[in-house]
Amino acid sequence: MSEEPTPSPAQSSDPLWPGFWPDVPSEDRAPLREILAELLGRGVVLGDTGAGRDLFRLARDHYQRHLSDYLAPLGLELIIDDEVLILQARPRPEACLLLGQFTKDETLILLVLWRAWDDQRSSQAADKVILTVDELWNQFRTTFDKIEPPQATHLDAILAKLKRHRLIRSHRPDGATQPGETLIEILPSLARTIPFDSIEEWTARKDLYEAASRDETAEAPTVNE
Structure with a gap:
């Protein structure tokens, strides 16, 4: 009988956080959840006003790979537009079920x-x-x-x-x-x-x-x- 895998620190300490991102520090988890909620709920994060500025910079400067990997199975492509400070989750029509x-x-x-x-x-x-x-x-x-x-x-x-x-x-x-x-x-x-x-x-x-x-x-x- 195979043994159950040992939960990672991320899994055991934060049930709201995915275990496949163990390298994300705890202080970045809430803003990353906010970014994902905006991308999945509205499709776009506007980074030129208010709190969106910090969210945009955090995603662009540190978590492009994380966000792209999270969105990929959903058939969504992450677009980062530095010119107008926009994050966008663009559906891939051939794969997206949302x-x-x-x-x-x-x-x-x-x-x-x-x-x-x-x-x-x-x-x-x-x-x-x-x-x-x-x-x-x-x-x-x-x-x-x-x-x-x-x-x-x-x-x-x-x-x-x-x-x-x-x-x-x-x-x-x-x-x-x-x-x-x-x-x-x-x-x-x-x-x-x-x-x-x-x-x-x-x-x-x-x-x-x-x-x-x-x-x-x-x-x-x-x-x-």
């Missing part, structure tokens, strides 16, 4: 936001890509001239979901009185969630949705839920 699909309306909004992001990054080399809700609505009408945009309350719900997954930020400027004046910052994580190698590929997907608007058969992008 995927939730965007609805058609959500996908249409994502397509409009992706084009706005690509246009500004290509033509202006802007550090941040920001537009108002009114500008988003107008760009939707220009992009999909045969499809009705979502109603205001539905659009708010869509933007809230994208914000929850940290694909956008939004805030109402001081002095703004109308919902349409709300500012939307498009984060680079959005471009990786719905990736296109070229504007031609984006156009092909847009045309697919226009053609499928009557039968709802177009394939929607996915996000880790």
Whole structure:
């Protein structure tokens, strides 16, 4: 009869900690759990504000291998973007079992936001890509001239979901009185969630949705839920 393996110090001292990371000191375990909770729950850790700065630096400087190894069996790829200070757990569609699909309306909004992001990054080399809700609505009408945009309350719900997954930020400027004046910052994580190698590929997907608007058969992008 084989003997039971002796529990490692990590296993015996901390039942909330995996035994396959015995080299992680106790003071780093709580922030690493927070990083993983954010990556699995929202898909993204924003490292340019608040406590996210320390979490981003800890992951980038000390625990890239640990986090990548943890996410790999879940079909998630760790992305570390030093330029904009973002950690992202990007699903590998062929392997990830934690995927939730965007609805058609959500996908249409994502397509409009992706084009706005690509246009500004290509033509202006802007550090941040920001537009108002009114500008988003107008760009939707220009992009999909045969499809009705979502109603205001539905659009708010869509933007809230994208914000929850940290694909956008939004805030109402001081002095703004109308919902349409709300500012939307498009984060680079959005471009990786719905990736296109070229504007031609984006156009092909847009045309697919226009053609499928009557039968709802177009394939929607996915996000880790």
